[in-house]
Amino acid sequence: MSSTIVDSAAEFDVRDYLRKEMMPHFLCPGCGHGIALRALLWAVHELGMDKDKLAVVSGIGCAGRLSAYIDANTFHVTHGRPLAYATGLALARPDLHVVVITGDGDCLAIGGNHLIHACRRNLKLTCLMLNNEVYGMTGGQVSPTTSETRLTTTTPLGNSEPNFDACALAAAAGASFVGREVTHHVPKLKELIRAGLAHPGFAFVEVLSDCTEIFGRKNELGSSAEMVLRQKSELRPSAYRDTVNTPFRSNDLPTGVLSKRDRPEYGAAYRKAAAAQRADAAAKDGARTGKGEF
Amino acid sequence: MNAVDKLPAPGAALRLVSGNHACALGAVAAGCRFFAGYPITPSSEIAERLSRLLPQVGGVFVQMEDEIASIAAVIGASMGGVKALTATSGPGFSLKQENIGYAAGAEVPCVIVNVMRGGPSTGMPTRPSQSDIMQTRWGSHGDYPMIVLAPASVREIYTETVRAFDLAETFRTPVVLLYDQVIAQLTETVEFPDIGDDARAERKWASGPREAYQPYAANEDGIPAMSRPGGGYRVHTTGLTHSESGFPTQNPEAVARNLGRLLTKFERHRDVIDSWQALDCDDADVLIVAIGISARAATRALATARAKGVRLGLFRPVTLWPFPETALRAAAKTARAVLVPEMNAGQLELEVQRILGGKRVYAMHRYDGEPITPADIAARAQALAQETAI
Numbered sequence A: 001m002s003s004t005i006v007d008s009a010a011e012f013d014v015r016d017y018l019r020k021e022m023m024p025h026f027l028c029p030g031c032g033h034g035i036a037l038r039a040l041l042w043a044v045h046e047l048g049m050d051k052d053k054l055a056v057v058s059g060i061g062c063a064g065r066l067s068a069y070i071d072a073n074t075f076h077v078t079h080g081r082p083l084a085y086a087t088g089l090a091l092a093r094p095d096l097h098v099v100v101i102t103g104d105g106d107c108l109a110i111g112g113n114h115l116i117h118a119c120r121r122n123l124k125l126t127c128l129m130l131n132n133e134v135y136g137m138t139g140g141q142v143s144p145t146t147s148e149t150r151l152t153t154t155t156p157l158g159n160s161e162p163n164f165d166a167c168a169l170a171a172a173a174g175a176s177f178v179g180r181e182v183t184h185h186v187p188k189l190k191e192l193i194r195a196g197l198a199h200p201g202f203a204f205v206e207v208l209s210d211c212t213e214i215f216g217r218k219n220e221l222g223s224s225a226e227m228v229l230r231q232k233s234e235l236r237p238s239a240y241r242d243t244v245n246t247p248f249r250s251n252d253l254p255t256g257v258l259s260k261r262d263r264p265e266y267g268a269a270y271r272k273a274a275a276a277q278r279a280d281a282a283a284k285d286g287a288r289t290g291k292g293e294f
Numbered sequence B: 001m002n003a004v005d006k007l008p009a010p011g012a013a014l015r016l017v018s019g020n021h022a023c024a025l026g027a028v029a030a031g032c033r034f035f036a037g038y039p040i041t042p043s044s045e046i047a048e049r050l051s052r053l054l055p056q057v058g059g060v061f062v063q064m065e066d067e068i069a070s071i072a073a074v075i076g077a078s079m080g081g082v083k084a085l086t087a088t089s090g091p092g093f094s095l096k097q098e099n100i101g102y103a104a105g106a107e108v109p110c111v112i113v114n115v116m117r118g119g120p121s122t123g124m125p126t127r128p129s130q131s132d133i134m135q136t137r138w139g140s141h142g143d144y145p146m147i148v149l150a151p152a153s154v155r156e157i158y159t160e161t162v163r164a165f166d167l168a169e170t171f172r173t174p175v176v177l178l179y180d181q182v183i184a185q186l187t188e189t190v191e192f193p194d195i196g197d198d199a200r201a202e203r204k205w206a207s208g209p210r211e212a213y214q215p216y217a218a219n220e221d222g223i224p225a226m227s228r229p230g231g232g233y234r235v236h237t238t239g240l241t242h243s244e245s246g247f248p249t250q251n252p253e254a255v256a257r258n259l260g261r262l263l264t265k266f267e268r269h270r271d272v273i274d275s276w277q278a279l280d281c282d283d284a285d286v287l288i289v290a291i292g293i294s295a296r297a298a299t300r301a302l303a304t305a306r307a308k309g310v311r312l313g314l315f316r317p318v319t320l321w322p323f324p325e326t327a328l329r330a331a332a333k334t335a336r337a338v339l340v341p342e343m344n345a346g347q348l349e350l351e352v353q354r355i356l357g358g359k360r361v362y363a364m365h366r367y368d369g370e371p372i373t374p375a376d377i378a379a380r381a382q383a384l385a386q387e388t389a390i
């Protein structure tokens, strides 16, 4: 994908897409979610998307708070349910471009059921899951993506639960576009999100983001800059993996577009079947007399 | 039934339908164009009917992965500007509560049908009950306003479904349509009234320049105008306590002002919201207060008792919440005793006691899955008439 990167950074001004009245934002210094938000808005800009037609639905959490900063139609809904709200909105309003912003807890724990069914249904939606391995908003509890042995406020002995590979999960559930990127590579992240936004079905994009203030502090991962650099050392080819002493994430986490499938888009398929039924009914009605009969 | 299910022509002749079928027809007539649901007895026929009806009128039907997803999708569709419905029964209604509170707080119109079956828990899926009376009012956390309509016949399910949408749109609120399994699956001959195709209530939509628009402005009637995505307003909707701008706030004055408006927004519109039936109340010695199938049994009891010279009256709230209290007080004027027959362990009784403080309020409870019979009500009411005779 890197070959298609066009450097539009010069003419992209993130402030054109933010609600200035909401500044200053509430994210902690160095939080990866802000980087992800910038990458999303950059992709929106590059695609020339109409802000009036952009709908952003977000759940509850630090990730969920991001929608409020975007100058678009924004919906901050209940914990774990943004994909379900977005499903209704996108089905009712196919003219809108619906994007979901969700956290690892929002998307994979309380909202896990909605995720797998959204993947299966393949309605046109872009789901941006900001994975910081932790419940940031509630003060740093263990999440379904916390690496084993990591310390959180509810795993004082070190996490002993295996974590989800969200992309593998989404792909297995049928998502027609799955990709992962890190906040370390903003242009690449922007490219991936752009590809997800342009995808004609359900696109799942996982962003490896850092909760610097809580997760980083608890696990002594250093400054936010050090945490971002750690992403780089950890995500290089696995042959070099052994040279890294304290892997930030213990799993093998490939990045980029991880899977793409050509599947019928749910909304279009439904509307087509409904139109065919209406045409059929109209033809039958014409042949019959009592039109008011039921 | 083939894939195409016929819609009734306005003002059409008699038709034999079930309560749930009437609900589906009423929804389409009211302009509902989105349904999301999850199967549960005894409400599933509403979903099945709408899966056939909605595509015919350019609407969307979707079966979601659970009831939480269903109400979420319904609110999502309504935030997109489309009239939307979900239908369920006890266990599913419990699951929907958090998001019903979201719709109430963010003021997103939608209609939720709860067909009551025996509880608690999985209870008696195929047996009737009236045990969700309090849950429909208080089921979600926090303080919030709620409108609940309680039809008692198949025809009334049709007309109240239409009214549920009208009230939801007019007052930007979730509305619950609450009825029991008996009338849900009862098949009656219904003459579909002409509800006037073009007279349906529409949400108050935002107009004017974006800069001057406040998504939660009180306006003169206490009902903020909603903006349709795509219309250029680009607003924020949240379940966090918000100010007139729609953005979160914890400023005590802003919270008091905005939550205060929300909590009282139905009060000055009670003339439109309140609805009830008062039968033979003018000279009643014993007043019966009941809803749904219990009210129908009471209607029969009234006739038997009157034939024997016992003066019974019936007060039936059609709008169950907010409870039509002024009308109840008026209906109870001459009554020496009030009898509340209900298929639960005592819920409606509590509200009647609250409103008619000082009157003698007696209850009849039944929660074994069988409806209360006209004979049971007549016998108890006649005994009360005698006991309280002056």
Ligand SMILES: Cc1ncc(C[n+]2csc(CCOP(=O)(O)OP(=O)(O)O)c2C)c(N)n1
Pocket (backbone or CB within 6 Å): A060, A061, A062, A063, A064, A079, A102, A103, A104, A105, A106, A107, A130, A132, A134, A135, A136, A137, A138, A143, A211
């Ligand atoms: C039904 C419900 N349960 C719990 C909460 C509390 N809560 C708020 S945010 C959150 C977790 C957020 O974690 P994540 O989705 O990973 O987002 P992050 O803050 O890390 O970005 C929880 C449990 C809630 N708001 N609602």
Ligand code: SF4
Pocket (backbone or CB within 6 Å): A026, A027, A028, A030, A031, A032, A033, A062, A132, A136, A137, A210, A211, A212, A213, A214, A215
């Ligand atoms: S708590 Fe963590 S995730 Fe939340 S804003 Fe702070 S650094 Fe970011």
Ligand SMILES: [Mg+2]
Pocket (backbone or CB within 6 Å): A061, A103, A104, A105, A130, A131, A132, A133, A134, A135, A136, A143
């Ligand atoms: Mg998180």
